[in-house]
Amino acid sequence: QVQLQESGPGLVKPSETLSLTCTVSGGSISSYYWSWIRQPPGKGLEWIGYIYYSGSTNYNPSLKSRVTISVDTSKNQFSLKLSSVTAADTAVYYCARDWVDYDILTGYHYYYMDVWGKGTTVTVSS
Amino acid sequence: DIQMTQSPSSVSASVGDRVTITCQASQGISSWLAWYQQKPGKAPKLLIYAASSLQSGVPSRFSGSGSGTDFTLTISSLQPEDFATYYCQQANSFPTFGQGTRLEIK
Numbered sequence: 422q423v424q425l426q427e428s429g430p431g432l433v434k435p436s437e438t439l440s441l442t443c444t445v446s447g448g449s450i451s452s453y454y455w456s457w458i459r460q461p462p463g464k465g466l467e468w469i470g471y472i473y474y475s476g477s478t479n480y481n482p483s484l485k486s487r488v489t490i491s492v493d494t495s496k497n498q499f500s501l502k503l504s505s506v507t508a509a510d511t512a513v514y515y516c517a518r519d520w521v522d523y524d525i526l527t528g529y530h531y532y533y534m535d536v537w538g539k540g541t542t543v544t545v546s547s
Numbered sequence: 548d549i550q551m552t553q554s555p556s557s558v559s560a561s562v563g564d565r566v567t568i569t570c571q572a573s574q575g576i577s578s579w580l581a582w583y584q585q586k587p588g589k590a591p592k593l594l595i596y597a598a599s600s601l602q603s604g605v606p607s608r609f610s611g612s613g614s615g616t617d618f619t620l621t622i623s624s625l626q627p628e629d630f631a632t633y634y635c636q637q638a639n640s641f642p643t644f645g646q647g648t649r650l651e652i653k
Contacts, residue, residue: 432645442549456642465644465645465646465647466583466591466634466636466647467644468641468642468643468644477642479641481641482548515591517590517644519585520593520595520596521637522579522597524577524579524599527641528597529639530640531579531638531639532589532638532639532640533581533636533638533643534581534583534593534594534603534636535596537590537592538590538593539589539590540590
């Protein structure tokens with residue numbers, strides 16, 4: 422079955438850019454949407470953004486100015502970059518596959534995260 | 548953005564109990580809602596989608612209901628492995644989660 426694995430530095434300095442990669446194994450990255458979600462220590466879940474395998478993206482408005490999500494279909498990977506980080510960006514970062522539902526009456530899509538990576542802890546500290 | 552509010556924030560129960568967790572959306576979301584289970588140190592797991600559809604492999608003691616702004620997750624007979632934190636999530640193009648409900652052993 423499909424498995425996701427996050428990778429990247431566990432420690433990032435304030436004001437620098439956090440960079441993470443999610444590698445998809447056991448299936449193709451094509452034809453799916455893929456999300457990044459984070460969870461600060463002891464707190465709840467925050468959706469960061471998603472990317473379609475074709476490259477179209479959508480970001481959390483509160484993070485939009487600092488977030489870039491990209492995809493490399495040849496490597497079956499997608500990536501997250503978060504710029505100008507502060508201590509508030511310290512969190513466990515998860516990648517996930519989105520299962521997308523579609524309302525034929527409105528034309529809107531709806532997004533559920535059905536496969537998750539194990540998560541990677543990123544600490545922002547000097 | 549749509550705010551999701553869960554109640555209670557924590558609940559204590561015993562094995563075999565029936566437990567209900569509620570989730571309220573700040574505006575109507577039809578049935579576009581999911582429930583997740585998260586155990587300490589682990590990633591969340593999708594339990595329910597579209598408010599009441601059981602994800603493949605999830606035990607039938609889990610059920611979801613509701614539409615519009617008010618939703619519930621019910622566990623009909625608690626098992627030891629069900630003690631965890633549960634999150635609701637509205638599924639529109641800017642997904643948001645509830646703050647979580649911690650289910651503890653009494």
